[in-house]
Amino acid sequence: MNNLKNYIKRFVQRFGFDIIQFNARSSPVARRMKLFQYFEIGCVLDVGASTGGYGAELRSTGYDQRIISFEPSSDAFRLLETRASRDALWDTVQLALGKNAGEAILNLSENLESNSILRIKDRHTEAYPQAAYVGNEVVSVDTLDHVFDRYCTTDTPVLLKIDAQGYEHQ
Secondary structure: OOOHHHHHHHHHHOOOOOOOOOOOOOOOOHHHHHHHOOOOOOOOEEEEOOHHHHHHHHHHHOOOOEEEEEEHHHHHHHHHHHOOOOOOEEEEOEEOOOOOOOEEEEEEEHHHHHOOOOOOOHHHHHOOOOOOOEEEEEEEOHHHHHHHHHHHHOOOOOEEOOOOOOOHHH
């Protein structure tokens, strides 16, 4: 059996990969789930959800509580809505969150995950051309305080995940 393991390991190393033994107790996913259980997280606010990758990852690792995903981009939101549509505990909201309620211009990129209300730096698009802007869209913005009161209760521990391309400081 060791010969087979060594052969497979050497084979994949030729392609620049390595195989290591998986330790379920120390994997990042397992540690996150232990934290969710320890703090009894009953609701996740997924701000900047894009197409729902984080929510899908949570579901695939056993999180079975409420998820509310916020995504302002129409294109990304359609994909997010489709992904979450068969999950009664996963709500989607087409909305950006920021310091003040109102409207903002969302810069759209070829890569949906690079959409941002902020302007992208030239060095970023030089390193990753798919992040270049291809258009923009006017989106609705609300405050975290306002949506928290609408979607969460104070007796349930909430995890706030934000991936807003630098707009997190708002």
